Amino acid sequence: MLARMQQQTSAAAWMAGHSTMAGDANDEHDRARRFRDAALPHLDDVYTLARYLMRNAADAEDAVQECYLRALRHFDSYRGPAMKPWLLSILRNVCNAEFARRGKQETEPADDEQAEATPPIWQEPQASPETALLRQQDGDTIRRLVAALPRPFREAIVMREINDLSYNEIAEVAGVPVGTVMSRLARARAMLRSAWTVAEGAAP
Numbered sequence: 001m002l003a004r005m006q007q008q009t010s011a012a013a014w015m016a017g018h019s020t021m022a023g024d025a026n027d028e029h030d031r032a033r034r035f036r037d038a039a040l041p042h043l044d045d046v047y048t049l050a051r052y053l054m055r056n057a058a059d060a061e062d063a064v065q066e067c068y069l070r071a072l073r074h075f076d077s078y079r080g081p082a083m084k085p086w087l088l089s090i091l092r093n094v095c096n097a098e099f100a101r102r103g104k105q106e107t108e109p110a111d112d113e114q115a116e117a118t119p120p121i122w123q124e125p126q127a128s129p130e131t132a133l134l135r136q137q138d139g140d141t142i143r144r145l146v147a148a149l150p151r152p153f154r155e156a157i158v159m160r161e162i163n164d165l166s167y168n169e170i171a172e173v174a175g176v177p178v179g180t181v182m183s184r185l186a187r188a189r190a191m192l193r194s195a196w197t198v199a200e201g202a203a204p
Helices: 002-020 025-056 057-073 082-102 113-117 131-133 141-146 151-162 166-175 178-202
Strands: none
Touching: 025 057, 025 082, 025 151, 057 082, 082 166, 141 151, 141 178, 151 166, 151 178, 166 178
């Protein structure tokens, strides 16, 4: 599926690049090539976040396609941050716009600011149990548990443990302070830990 999306995105990017300007064809071809080289390596990460945010494969593919078309449109003005966080930020805006269009916004729980004063477990050198859990096989149970998290915690844990973004990068993508990212990650891991314990106990 992702191979097909890569082909579609490449073709769409190339055509969009050619249709936006009447300038030199070689310049446009070079622009489209540079965009593909920079953006397509992150397609898996963009789709993964889209899949968890949209909770539907077809909607996720549509969101990724729109994300890449928007990114191409603004590629000339791109000066940073790193390409992956930039793409994920655009994707998040695409998803938010779609939820707003549908009149469907998830209620966001209040962040626990007290977590900022607590030494975060993810700064310890060893991997946390939740990290190991997510980075093993991405089975149905894990996907279901992550998908069941409230959206702020779901997107934070996916961007950190699956997309491998830094705390600062997650803060940039989500538009929140780093302390809030830390709080959300701590709560997401606690919820995952509890949910996994329940799921394991219910297993035959």
